[in-house]
Amino acid sequence: MWRISLLSVRHYWALFVGTFVALALGVALVGVSASALMSTWSVPTSPQTGNASVTLTDGTGTAHTLTSGDVDMGGVQSVLAMAGVVSAFVTVFVVAGTCAFGIALRRRDMGLLRLIGTGGGQVRRMVLGESLAVAVPAVLTGCAVAAVAAPVAVEALNGTGLAPVDLRPGPSLGPLLFAAGSGLSMAVFGTLAASRRAARVRPSEALREADLDARTMTAGRWVTGLLTLVTGVVMVALAPGAGAEAATPLALFGTMALAVAATLLGPVYLPLLLRLAALPLRWADPVAGRLAAESVRTSRRRTASLVGPVLAILSVVGAFTTVLSTTGAATEADDRARTVAQLIVEPARGDALSADVLTALRADPRVAAVSAPAELEVAVAGPHSVWKEQAAVADPATLARTHRISVVDGSLAPLRPGTVAVSREFADWYGHHAGSKVTYGVYGGRPVQARVAAVLDGGSAVPPVLLPSGTGGASAAPSRASVLLDGKAVDSPRTVAAELTARVGAERVRVVPSAEWFSEEATDQDRLNRLVLGVLTVPSSLYALIAVAGTLVMSYSRRGSEIAGMRMLGVSVAQVRRMALWEALSTSVLGVLVAAGVVAAGARAHQGALTVFGAEVPLSVEWGMLATLTAACVLVGVVVSLAATGRLLRQAGVKMVASRQ
Numbered sequence: 001m002w003r004i005s006l007l008s009v010r011h012y013w014a015l016f017v018g019t020f021v022a023l024a025l026g027v028a029l030v031g032v033s034a035s036a037l038m039s040t041w042s043v044p045t046s047p048q049t050g051n052a053s054v055t056l057t058d059g060t061g062t063a064h065t066l067t068s069g070d071v072d073m074g075g076v077q078s079v080l081a082m083a084g085v086v087s088a089f090v091t092v093f094v095v096a097g098t099c100a101f102g103i104a105l106r107r108r109d110m111g112l113l114r115l116i117g118t119g120g121g122q123v124r125r126m127v128l129g130e131s132l133a134v135a136v137p138a139v140l141t142g143c144a145v146a147a148v149a150a151p152v153a154v155e156a157l158n159g160t161g162l163a164p165v166d167l168r169p170g171p172s173l174g175p176l177l178f179a180a181g182s183g184l185s186m187a188v189f190g191t192l193a194a195s196r197r198a199a200r201v202r203p204s205e206a207l208r209e210a211d212l213d214a215r216t217m218t219a220g221r222w223v224t225g226l227l228t229l230v231t232g233v234v235m236v237a238l239a240p241g242a243g244a245e246a247a248t249p250l251a252l253f254g255t256m257a258l259a260v261a262a263t264l265l266g267p268v269y270l271p272l273l274l275r276l277a278a279l280p281l282r283w284a285d286p287v288a289g290r291l292a293a294e295s296v297r298t299s300r301r302r303t304a305s306l307v308g309p310v311l312a313i314l315s316v317v318g319a320f321t322t323v324l325s326t327t328g329a330a331t332e333a334d335d336r337a338r339t340v341a342q343l344i345v346e347p348a349r350g351d352a353l354s355a356d357v358l359t360a361l362r363a364d365p366r367v368a369a370v371s372a373p374a375e376l377e378v379a380v381a382g383p384h385s386v387w388k389e390q391a392a393v394a395d396p397a398t399l400a401r402t403h404r405i406s407v408v409d410g411s412l413a414p415l416r417p418g419t420v421a422v423s424r425e426f427a428d429w430y431g432h433h434a435g436s437k438v439t440y441g442v443y444g445g446r447p448v449q450a451r452v453a454a455v456l457d458g459g460s461a462v463p464p465v466l467l468p469s470g471t472g473g474a475s476a477a478p479s480r481a482s483v484l485l486d487g488k489a490v491d492s493p494r495t496v497a498a499e500l501t502a503r504v505g506a507e508r509v510r511v512v513p514s515a516e517w518f519s520e521e522a523t524d525q526d527r528l529n530r531l532v533l534g535v536l537t538v539p540s541s542l543y544a545l546i547a548v549a550g551t552l553v554m555s556y557s558r559r560g561s562e563i564a565g566m567r568m569l570g571v572s573v574a575q576v577r578r579m580a581l582w583e584a585l586s587t588s589v590l591g592v593l594v595a596a597g598v599v600a601a602g603a604r605a606h607q608g609a610l611t612v613f614g615a616e617v618p619l620s621v622e623w624g625m626l627a628t629l630t631a632a633c634v635l636v637g638v639v640v641s642l643a644a645t646g647r648l649l650r651q652a653g654v655k656m657v658a659s660r661q
Contacts, residue, residue, distance in 0.1 A: 005129030027142025240608030310591030
């Protein structure tokens with residue numbers, strides 16, 4: 001059967017080109033993502049000799065030595081890992097869909113093979129052979145593209161500033177082998193289900209003249225679709241009550257599960273939606289509109305395959321951009337709502353405010369309170385491990401005057417030596433409460449066992465661990481101060497800011513009103529968020545657009561007789577072109593609408609898990625990015641459909657009807 005598989009691929013090259021392109025680009029995408037991630041692993045994180053360290057013992061009695069100055073690659077690695085997840089999801093989605101679609105378009109051919117005595121097992125081996133015949137050169141092509149593109153991608157990543165140090169392309173053999181194995185696995189597993197369906201094709205299928213769908217919803221498709229639907233619904237339903245950290249993966253993967261279910265169950269509900277959407281077409285363009293409506297209604301598998309890539313990429317991109325943007329918007333809104341201080345003071349030069357600057361601020365009669373947490377990194381010991389944690393030296397009572405902070409447990413008072421305050425998130429995650437013990441160590445010092453004096457709820461204003469004054473010595477210096485004004489000065493923060501700047505010295509400090517400072521921070525954060533979203537979504541979006549074009553090419557490669565028959569019945573060239581236009585628009589728009597519903601469900605669930613002090617959580621949507629991607633999907637669908645239709649119209653109608661497909 002291997003020879004037949006090779007001849008089949010050679011003869012139906014137009015049908016297999018979509019699978020080849022999808023798999024090759026998918027392998028390249030996975031290979032580039034893996035290479036970029038490996039380049040972060042090759043960065044030496046060990047600090048230079050002489051950096052301060054601290055040794056702590058966890059609950060099991062194991063000693064751990066942590067050193068300051070380590071390069072933290074966790075942020076960029078998380079971004080690249082998420083980018084890999086997005087790329088893998090879209091690749092598996094598209095490759096499995098194109099493999100199944102290619103088999104569905106050849107039911108008559110399978111029937112002919114069965115009619116001449118070919119057994120079901122032989123048909124299945126032939127289909128798997130076709131898959132390997134396409135997959136092997138596609139994987140090799142994808143690996144070659146990845147080998148060339150990976151260094152360029154790493155250099156582009158350095159230009160974004162997401163990595164704390166410049167990355168260098170590492171060895172490419174491991175990522176390329178991983179990408180090649182992933183590609184072959186996707187091709188084989190994507191074809192297994194389709195090969196089983198091909199083996200069950202009856203010989204009578206060879207006698208069918210019309211390419212109508214028969215039993216589009218198989219038992220496997222029903223089971224998988226319903227399971228993913230239930231999984232997605234459960235994850236989205238659990239997200240609102242799961243807390244901010246747990247809600248993010250629940251909302252993201254729940255949305256992905258709903259997108260998969262929407263595609264698998266597409267032949268069930270898409271015809272009804274398309275029938276409703278086609279009503280205006282029948283009225284506006286009676287001939288072309290009716291032909292387009294009947295085509296998308298009767299060819300349910302083809303319609304679902306065309307809607308699938310658009311639905312997948314818009315769902316994934318919409319979910320990631322909306323969840324990440326909403327999280328950032330909620331954090332920024334919570335910081336604004338909790339900040340009572342009217343002024344923010346930052347150093348004009350350097351990274352820290354000096355003690356005499358803070359003394360000068362507190363000495364001003366218009367200043368009621370100045371909170372200036374001095375951030376530092378500490379090591380914290382737990383029952384089974386020791387980890388690095390962000391802390392700050394600050395007075396909780398003063399911090400509570402400049403910010404809206406509530407006491408969850410314990411009492412709000414100045415910290416004494418041997419006591420700490422912790423954030424509510426830290427307490428919930430590690431099981432602490434007022435009176436419990438926390439063992440921590442400042443780098444260069446000795447382990448300290450402190451009692452938790454208070455558990456505070458203050459959003460990002462409260463670091464995970466608050467330490468008493470004097471901790472950290474000269475190394476702990478504040479990078480920012482919040483100033484609470486008193487009396488009439490409250491009504492003129494801009495004037496007071498200018499006077500404080502002149503009094504302390506413009507060359508030493510920068511004093512701005514809180515609202516202005518938050519606006520500047522929001523702009524910088526938006527810029528960073530767009531960089532992250534670009535790394536996450538742009539490569540997979542381009543891949544999905546190419547997959548949309550490939551699926552359309554596959555579809556039109558089997559529609560020669562259909563279009564030739566229309567021409568013989570008197571349908572004009574313009575009407576055929578308009579039919580193709582209405583088909584492309586209706587399937588693309590329907591994919592957009594279904595994706596919008598899926599993303600809305602996940603976004604609302606994630607929004608319900610976030611909290612903003614005294615206000616409603618804002619829902620942030622990257623409308624510009626989503627609108628651009630939507631327009632690109634529609635444009636690709638229209639251009640490829642019209643181009644493929646024009647190619648078929650240029651062929652002789654009678655010859656096309658009589659020719660072998």
